[in-house]
Amino acid sequence: MKPFMDKDFLLTTDTARTLFHDYAEKMPIFDYHCHLNPHEILENISYRNISHLMLGGDHYKWRAMLSNGADESLMYGDKGSGSDWDKFYAYASMLKYAIGNPLYHWTHLELQRVFGIYDILSEKTAKSIWDRANAMLATDEFRCRRLIEKFNVKAICTTDDPADDLADHIALAKDPSFKVKVLPSFRPDKSTAVSKPGYADYIARLSAAAGIEIDSFAALVDALEKRLDFFTSIGARVSDHGLDYMPEGDATEAELDAIFAKAMNGIAATHEEESAFKAAILERLGGMYKARGWTMQLHINAMRNNNTRMFEKYGVDAGFDSVSDALLAVPLSRLLDRINMAGGLPKTIIYSLNPSDNYVVGTMLGNFQGGEPGKIQMGSGWWFQDHRDGMVEQMKTLASLGLLGRFVGMLTDSRSFVSYPRHEYFRRILCEVIGTWVENGEYPADMETLGELVQGICFNNAKNYFGIPVED
Secondary structure, three states: OOOOOOOOOOOOOHHHHHHHHHHHOOOOEEEOOOOOOHHHHHHOOOOOOHHHHHHOOOHHHHHHHHHOOOOHHHOOHHHOOOOHHHHHHHHHHHHOOOOOOHHHHHHHHHHHHHHOOOOOOOOOOHHHHHHHHHHHHOOHHHOHHHHHHHOOEEEEEOOEOOOOOOHHHHHHHOOOOOOOEEEOOEOOHHHHOOOOOOHHHHHHHHHHHHOOOOOOHHHHHHHHHHHHHHHHHHOOOEEEEEEOOOOOOOOOHHHHHHHHHHHHOOOOOOHHHHHHHHHHHHHHHHHHHHHHOOEEEEEEOEEOOOOHHHHHHHOOOOOOOEEOOOOOHHHHHHHHHHHHHHOOOOEEEEEEOOHHHHHHHHHHHOOOOOOOOOOEEEOOOOHHHOOHHHHHHHHHHHHHHOOHHHOOOOOOOOOOOOOOHHHHHHHHHHHHHHHHHHHOOOOOOOHHHHHHHHHHHHHHHHHHHHOOOOOO
């Protein structure tokens, strides 16, 4: 019987162990998509206790606690009225039931790598771990920035609205004491939310930020381009689009103006109107990204805010989202082709939350490659796929249909400053997959080439792909 989560955790072959310990383990992290709060990094916040740090913004953990019957007061960060100790104890009491869930591994990696605590977290050990971790969190070594540096993070791309002033990013760029690049990403989802309440209020905010009166579809596009240039001036090179479904449609300028006018007057667009509006914005933004050397990310097929009562009580990102099954192949092909025909397709990363779409995405990549290595990427196993089986399937599909060796690797996609051990989890799985192929005689045991491939996927490919200068 192997010991629990020892140094060779998840590594079952000699080749996998060599690849991880000699090549992958010490590589830096390029966190090209996350939801960390840049203001917390600027302020270099400290954490009042381990519950604040580990449970404050992690909806993965809240879902598991609810599944174990925990009271609502123990979830949702500071929105939950329960004490921090009660929240931590509820999580510790749940964890033994999470056998086979990546939370079990992630949590113990967090305890081991952040605090050097190798105890198994349970209701029996919760108080001891609470006391030891909290004593460490009271020191400067465990403030926000030090945690980022501890994991050798070189770049962080947060998720930001076009109307944001990016004041925190600007201030961080001027701070010589913090060497990690913290850059914004352009997330214009609200600009296309023509079926949602409050659209006119958002457009007023965007109009003020851009210094443009947004009174038509064309003016909206102009405002987005102006904000895109502002983001570029701060160092941003990545956009992100959260798409519940893949939009499609071929509306005329007059029809787009009519959809915009309806939304500004508080009349929700139909699904068909919204789909055409989103597709038109994406087409125009795609050309702008291409002209500026940006990368476009498409996060597709998440079904959000399913529980109306909980949405009304706690808002978005509270753990009530799931996988959607909207059709992808035809609208994705049409959109990419339209962008390509209009002004050339930018570097693009395509993620679908639905694993049944892996082959759709994997085969779509080859239709639009060319000009640079790995121009069109299949995104890493994401959200409900970033467990072992999901990541293995994503890697194997990409390898079968494209070039795994050009993959830009793992992203954190997290609001938690202790989520960086998930990169180690990914790297162990990567080395195990490749190591197994080598040991089975499916790829040569050329460690120099294998090491180059692994280090590329861990960090070097992303550094080269995004065009964001970082220190090795």
